Amino acid sequence: VTEGKQDLERASQLSRKMKKEATVLSEWLSATEAELVQKSTSEGVIGDLDTEISWAKSILKDLEKRKADLNAITESSAALQHLVSDSESVLEENLCTLNAGWSRVRTWTEDWCNTLLNHQNQLEIFDGHVAHISTWLYQAEALLDEIEKKPASKQEEIVKRLLSELDDVNLQVENVREQAIVLMNARGSASRELVEPKLAELNRNFEKVSQHINSTQMLIGQDSSSYQCFGPAGTVEGTGPFSDLESLENDIENMLKVVDKHLDSSNDEEKMDEERTQIEDVLRRGEHLLHEPMEDSKREKIRLQLLLLHTRYNKVKV
Incomplete structure (x- = not known):
């Protein structure tokens, strides 16, 4: 028991x-x-x-x-x-x-x-891709900011290389956008808060640098066309890589000489017709350049030169 x-x-x-x-x-x-x-x-x-x-x-x-x-x-x-x-x-x-x-x-x-x-892991891969693209964008922007200090041939080389690389970077950005969509949809609003700001910043920077590259390409194209300046007789001759401003001042001076010559000799109408396009082109370029950033004193000088050329040109046309 x-x-x-x-x-x-x-x-x-x-x-x-x-x-x-x-x-x-x-x-x-x-x-x-x-x-x-x-x-x-x-x-x-x-x-x-x-x-x-x-x-x-x-x-x-x-x-x-x-x-x-x-x-x-x-x-x-x-x-x-x-x-x-x-x-x-x-x-x-x-x-x-x-x-x-x-x-x-x-x-x-x-x-x-x-x-x-x-x-x-997917977020780290996404961040890595964003960082890689952002590094390229930063380096491209730095090159573009310093490009004016380079010789003309070097400028063209830099822009050509950046345009070529831009195509590859564009594909990378598209892939990152697709990856971001997957990540944002995977875990709802919390993932969206992590990913969306990074994607938005990348899109802004990519658009900014793309526009900078394209605008620089256009400016270099304009510069290369202005490397040829008008000679004393109104003919076109190579004068080397002037800046826009230097090239314009030189062209205005040459065109004033051309106009003065025709004011002294009114019998050369046929020659004047040939040079009319050149003078009007200089006037158009001058009006455009006045809207670009420059020192006030330089802008006033250009404005007065253009006014003088325009006045004398009108006398020749009468």
Whole structure:
């Protein structure tokens, strides 16, 4: 009787201990599973990716500790089955529920952690592509800012190279845009907040540099056409790489000489017709250049020269 009573007390203590441990484990598994479901199914859950990854890894570590608790409960269950007859089915069912819960949480956590790590990897790839393109844009902008200091032949070489590289960069930007769309759609608003500002800045910088390259190409084209200036007799002769302003001043001076010559000799109408286009071209270029940034004194000088040329040209036309 005494031995039976001791077994009963031992069984009672073991049952209370096992029930307490099983309750703690079951509640932790249920709470963790609910949080995992909420995180993995809600839009915009990835606020701080590093924090989320750290949380998932901590759950995986906790699961290993909880596995030890589960093993202890399993041992207690086996001992209790030995002490209490006909308790096997109930105890085994409880153990089965706990094991299934532990395995389910383990699977959920591993999947969630892998999802986070994959998303982090995709973001790093995206950031790498953005950084690569941004570096090229920065270097291209620096080259364009300094291009006026280069010889004409070097300017053309730089622009030609940048235009060639721009085609490749354009393809890279398109790929980054597609990647950004995938990332923004993958995790909802949280990913959009991470990716969209970077994409917007990249688009702005790419558009800015593209326009800078194209406008520089146009300016160089204009400069190369103005390398030829009008000679004293109104004929075109090569004079070397003048700046727009220097070229215009030289052309105005030459055209004034041409007009003065025709004012002194009114019988050369046929020759004047040939030079009319040249004079009008100089006047047009001058009007255009007056709208470009320059010193006020230089602008006033050009304006007066153009006015003088225009006045004398009108006298010749009469």
